[in-house]
Amino acid sequence: MAEAPEIGTSSADVDFMLRALELARVAEAAGEVPVGAVIVRDGTIVGEGWNRPISANDPTAHAEIIALRAAALRLETYRLLDTTLYVTLEPCAMCAGAMVHARVRRLVYAASDPRAGAAESVFSIVQHPALNHRIEFTSGVMAEECGALLRGFFARRR
Numbered sequence: 001m002a003e004a005p006e007i008g009t010s011s012a013d014v015d016f017m018l019r020a021l022e023l024a025r026v027a028e029a030a031g032e033v034p035v036g037a038v039i040v041r042d043g044t045i046v047g048e049g050w051n052r053p054i055s056a057n058d059p060t061a062h063a064e065i066i067a068l069r070a071a072a073l074r075l076e077t078y079r080l081l082d083t084t085l086y087v088t089l090e091p092c093a094m095c096a097g098a099m100v101h102a103r104v105r106r107l108v109y110a111a112s113d114p115r116a117g118a119a120e121s122v123f124s125i126v127q128h129p130a131l132n133h134r135i136e137f138t139s140g141v142m143a144e145e146c147g148a149l150l151r152g153f154f155a156r157r158r
Helices: 011-029 063-075 093-102 143-157
Strands: 036-041 044-050 084-089 106-111 136-139
Touching: 011 036, 011 044, 011 063, 011 084, 011 106, 011 143, 036 063, 044 063, 063 084, 063 093, 084 143, 106 143
Parallel strands: 084 106, 106 136
Antiparallel strands: 036 044, 036 084
8 A cells, every 4th residue: 555645745646656666566576676667758657667787787777777768769859858757766876867868857756765865865966056957856755665665675685
């Protein structure tokens, strides 16, 4: 069962985060770190992905990168203007940088990443004043549920 949305969080944010959580479970079933991402434009999912660096032998195969690539192919442009990226874990520096380059309008993430988060926890790449694009973001949407999935995954690996 999904937790109640935070104040200021729309039901659409929760619905799209639920899909990202489903994709995170796909990653977990494949033995990958359970992170899922979806990209939405005009209320429609245009790209989605889950972590695959191990299975793809590709250090860049993070959920967000896969979702960005899928959305760019579907929309036939590398500029993902007017899109929102939903992801179950705060993006790393690589993913945040890719989102800035793609001109994603908004980022919604669930669990914070105190070790590598690049939206606000460790770095603030998505809002960095030296960059030519800034991404609006909302954090904590379904944080408990997504965080529990990650904690459980790592507890089983120890």
